Amino acid sequence: MQGFRSHWWKALGAILVLYSIYLGTSTEVGPGVVRVTPDNVSANSSFEVQIEGYNTHFKDHYDPKEGGVHVWYKVLGKLQKAKEVKVVDANHLLARFDGVNLNTDTSFVRSGTIVIEDVHHGMFLGSKMLALHFDKNAEAGLDSLENASVVPQKRDQAYFSFPYRYLLYETIRNLNFHVPMWFTMIVILLISFIYSISHLNTGKRVYDIRANAFAKVGLLFGLMGIATGMFWANYAWGTPWTKDPKLNGAAVGVLMYIAYQILRGSIDDEGKVARISAVYNVLAFPIFIVLIIVLPRLAEFSLHPGAGDSVGFSTYDLNNHLRKVFYPAVLGWILVGAWVSQLTARIDKLINxxxxK
Amino acid sequence: MIKKTGLALMLLFLTLTSYADVTESRDMFFRSGKYNVVVAVLVIIFVFLVVYLFRLDRKVSTLEDKEGEK
Structure with missing residues (x-):
């Protein structure tokens, strides 16, 4: 039982990672709106559009108490409800809208968002999917749209799924695998940083060995983060490397820790290696944090979510279902990373x- | 030992055949939905960890060699 008392966190890490891999790969993505045809209509007269859903489960028949499928278009913050919705199959809907007639002077075009709601999927959106032409109308005249509509109830989804994101499709799952690599790298390098400070304070060799082991594993997770990120970016953004502040910050951060390993290898004197590399590590970690967290956050433009606001992502990109997999994944990988680091440190100490002697 | 290995291989094979049962439309979804990117990302993580494990393994081997010299 004593083994369990000191090793439980390793088992916990493994279980959390397995949990995140299982749910991260098996959970369904969606629902979402793939396209609306035609995507260009005149809103003045009555029109019909076909809506194609991604991983939707529209049913032919809904119980009267379930209320059926409802569709709206939303333009300039105003909603217009579809007069009639027909379910073609599980992934297709036909929605007929009434025309809007307002007597004003100018005509304009706005892109409308499709809002779909039923008891099974809850509410989901197809953002800016439909170009709406209003002839001889003014924006002020849209007030009557609101009167003509019934507002969605904002129901929750009845089943567990990841959010559908345009262009990402199934790869939204990678959030559970790619992002924890960076969180783990930061935490492992923080531990390495603390050991380096301990070494400078006490001069004990064991702290230097641990700092080095954690720096090595931190570097491993950094390389995994870059490799997985490049592969994902190749599909999501069309190129493995872009001028994204987060990418360049991460690359320089990883290079700094490669330099740390080279520095250690280039000095022969054992005592000197420990002191110089500890000083280097203490200086490198704050710069690494600035590169990977502070600068991307200050950047105006980033393909990564979260530029200009939160640390890693905005609330918009994570739904509650994704969080239930993502946070355990982060914790699990941190524990596994700490485990691998500790193992490395123990072996390094034995060799040393x-x-x- | 051989029995156990055989059983493990058979079970592994069973999982493969159950994948083959996936209907065509679902297969289409996975292809258009870029599911292979997710698999590739998991494989990349696994490969990096295994390479690291090999390096650790080598270190333990040198340790064992030194133990043997004594």
Whole structure:
């Protein structure tokens, strides 16, 4: 039982990672709106559009108490409800809208968002999917749209799924695998930083060995983050490398820790290696944090979510279902990373003891 | 030992055949939905961890060699 008392966190890490891999790969993505045809209509007269859903489960028949499927278009913050909605199959809807007639002077075009709601999917959106032409109308005249509509109830989804994101499709799952690599790298390098400070304070060799082991594993997770990120970016953004502040910050951060390993290898004197690399690590970690967290956050433009606002992502990109997998994944990978680091440190210490005797 | 290995291989094979049962439309979804990118990302993580494990393994081997010299 004593083994369990000191090793439980390793098992916890493994279980959390397995949990995140299982749910991260098996959970369904969606619902979402893939396209609306035609995507260009005149809103003045009555029109019909076909809506194609991604991983939707529209049913032919809904119980009267379930209320059926409802569709709206939303333009300039105003909603217009579809007069009639027909379910073609699980992934297709036909929605007929009434025309809007307002007597004003100018005509304009706005892109409308499709809002769909039923008891099974809850409410979901197809953002800016439909170009609406209003002839001889003014924006002020849209007030009557609101009167003509019934507002969605904002129901929750009845089943567990990841959010549908345009262009990402199934790869939204990678959030559970790619992002924890960076969180783990930051935490592992923070531990390495703390050990380096301990070494400078006490001069004990064991702290230097641990700092080095954690820096090595931190570097491993950084390389995994870059490799997985490049592969994902190749599909999501069309190129493995872009001028994204987060990418360049991460690359320089990883290079700094490669330099740390080279520095250690280039000095022969054992005592000097420990002191110089500890000083280097203490200086490198704050710069690394600035590169990977502070600068991307200050950047105006980033393909990554979260530029200009929160640390890693805005609330918009995570739904509650994704969080239930993502946060355990982060914790699990941190624990596994700490486990691998600790193992490395123990082996390094044994080797070091043998050499010094 | 051989029995156990055989059983493990058979179970592994069973999982493969159950994948083959996936209907065509679902298969289409996975292809258009870029599901293979997710698999690739998991494989990348696994490969990096295994390479690291090999390096650790080598270190333990040198340790064992030194133990043997004594």
């Amino acid at each position: 003891d043998k050499e010094w």
